[in-house]
Amino acid sequence: MINLEAARRIIAAAEKKAAELKQPMNIAVVDAGGNLVAHVRMDGAWIGSIDISIKKAFTSRAFDIATKDLAKHSQSGDQFFGIHASNGGKVMIFAGGIPIRDGNKKNGAVIGAIGVSGGSGAQDHAVAEAGAKAY
């Protein structure tokens, strides 16, 4: 279960990684219901990324998948193309969202997700990974 304490631990680890990368980020954590537990915008991070970080976290829990991997199937010509128009526009199909699994085990049940936005896709994913590991 992702409570506020866990969300803060996840966010702290993500912030640390973002600081290392010198790229301010928006970081959001959702619970098993896909509902927001906590969000922070680091000083200087893009205001357009507030919404994106929250929606990347939602998307990762909604489909139990990293948004980086969902992206592969959601391009024009691929099997899920158009999925970004579903769920009232809450589905983000680019890197930065990662599911969080029970006990951080590969086959653990998904109990929430982290979403990160504020840099390149590779940076967002790296920061999300650092956060997810801290659960």
Next chain:
Amino acid sequence: MINLEAARRIIAAAEKKAAELKQPMNIAVVDAGGNLVAHVRMDGAWIGSIDISIKKAFTSRAFDIATKDLAKHSQSGDQFFGIHASNGGKVMIFAGGIPIRDGNKKNGAVIGAIGVSGGSGAQDHAVAEAGAKAY
């Protein structure tokens, strides 16, 4: 200016008050542009209040007014009735949002706002007030 450090100080004070009232809350802080800086959902707080807390904070900055006071003018028959349909549904017209003024002075420029949702109107306002004072 409301940076992340200030938002965290505001949220911590609001959480303390919510704990005293034994009522878990959603607490959100926006900056001068009405954009989210940070949000937390305390354990057990309503998931329907995530959105409301963020929108109460937006509303208080958007009109430089406590949502409790905006409520008085927004009932059927009053001068602002219908304002809740504006701004894409982001205007909340019940207690829990309070503007944050520069230096906490009565005539200071509004530099952001706090929005709280999770209990009665009186509880939400009290928690928002505790948060706003901590700026």
Next chain:
Amino acid sequence: MINLEAARRIIAAAEKKAAELKQPMNIAVVDAGGNLVAHVRMDGAWIGSIDISIKKAFTSRAFDIATKDLAKHSQSGDQFFGIHASNGGKVMIFAGGIPIRDGNKKNGAVIGAIGVSGGSGAQDHAVAEAGAKAY
């Protein structure tokens, strides 16, 4: 026809009135199609009123009526109650929108409208009136 030159004349007159009232305003002008011709936010005017000013202008042209008068019929229990939920939330039912009529004649065709938001209902209406007269 309300072209950009006319819209600027209307806005200038409205700004003058707002300055007299010492209340910064958002001022918008739409044409016969209900589409925005120009908008200004005076320094210090509420950011929540940007959207409202544009929608008051739309509403006044959409129903060829001052929003102050539409308000009378749109309260709970009255014949148009609920109209604010129509048109994708673009209908504002409180004072500050006024139709602009050809030649400023009472029975002239409606060729556009002005919408003002930033103060009390009475202030918004007064500023809109000053603007409309300048056409």
Next chain:
Amino acid sequence: MINLEAARRIIAAAEKKAAELKQPMNIAVVDAGGNLVAHVRMDGAWIGSIDISIKKAFTSRAFDIATKDLAKHSQSGDQFFGIHASNGGKVMIFAGGIPIRDGNKKNGAVIGAIGVSGGSGAQDHAVAEAGAKAY
């Protein structure tokens, strides 16, 4: 800071360029919070471009980038594909939006943005550039 006076100076320069190109335009300016300061629709400009001009300005401030450059990363197969579905549909990923930086210095803080829509992508960008320079 982008106040109304600055927005008008920016718009005047953009209008001048649009007149040179003989292409009527919608021109919008937002402040540091991404909120509209002023908008004009030149006579004969597309009504469908009102919304686009405002959203291009928002987008340029939301991500501190020219929309022309954001476009490169937002095509199918690229790292930000799908970003146009975020922020409630307010993200425009084609040319015409340019951030405005403090003192017009390359590394100055972004204090607002201009958005232009009404012609080809190259025309929109050229007009936005002329406006941005006038800050």
